[in-house]
Amino acid sequence: MNLDELKTAWQEYDRKLQTTQTINEKVIVSMIKERSSARYSKVRREYILGFIWMLICLFMGCAVLLGNPFDYDLRIQYAPTVIFCGCIIILLAAMIRAYLDLQNITISHNNLDVSLKKIIAVYERPQKFLWYTVIVFLFTQVFLFPLSFLPHSIERLGLWVALAERLIPISIAVLMLFIAHKLGAFKERHKNKFKEDLSELQELRSMSAELLS
């Protein structure tokens, strides 16, 4: 079978496809509605839950900053809460941006090359950015927040005992993170998803490179 025969076979296939039954009007309409609503509700649900959780965290952070429930005396003691609020605001902004990007992403006006590059950019940006923010967030919560109570502890217990005392909540936080990690709180759902995203990104990259080569 040579290439001309391939072309003839393909054209025959094309001709036969055109003789197949037309698609029912209602089916096309239901297809559009079904897919749009399914996709919209899924994305919407995920983002709404994310927004609510982050707003609650932000509210609590702001309450600490404004109400001073921990009786902070020094400005430096507020630093972990400020970083916490900053991280939440950054994550919120990243979420809003990603949401808008997803809403606006249109593959119909671009050629394949441009579409691939746009999608790669959408994939890459939040991964790195969120990773750094989450590291800062966790570091602040696990180490800096317990240390913000250090001045009071020093007043009560003296430097070395206070330091030892502050190690207790830090150890508990580290232990809880470790247990959560071991129980698969981060691993099962997010790692697999992350792996899938990475492999998809790799595939997109190789396709983009293939177009250029």
Place this chain on the structure above:
Amino acid sequence: MEKAFIEMINTHRGIIYKVCNLYCYEKEYQQDLFQEIVLQLWKAFPSFRNESLRTTWMYRVALNTAISNFRKEVKKPEQQSISRAEFQIPDISQFPDEHENLSLLKQAIQQLTKIEKAIIMLYLEEKSYDEISEITGITKSNVGVKLNRIKSKLETIIKSIHHELR
């Protein structure tokens, strides 16, 4: 607008069927891809300005969807929807007259990469280098180079399939 869209989909349904058959092998995936392409076309339909041929535009959307935006893992809902049950994508094997040549062609094309599939499909559709370039974003000169490479790859694959069959 809805009427015009439905008419366009039906007139050129072959384009979507071919892309679905080329990029997905399982029925359920094909139907999902079909729906996704129809949705993308619907979203872009109001802004289609007839700057390019309607078929070129449809190929662009369909191939873009199949290649760059169609996530395989988001499939297989537990319940069959109405639209799934009511329409079937005609498969190559449904046409018995040319079954042998077509299935050989399908088998060979399946061994190509996603990008190669798109290019060879457009070539088999007798699209000009300009159109292929417009759809894929590859320069016109590169289209020729790539096509030659894909043609020889396809010939080799077909030869090996023939060899295996003997």
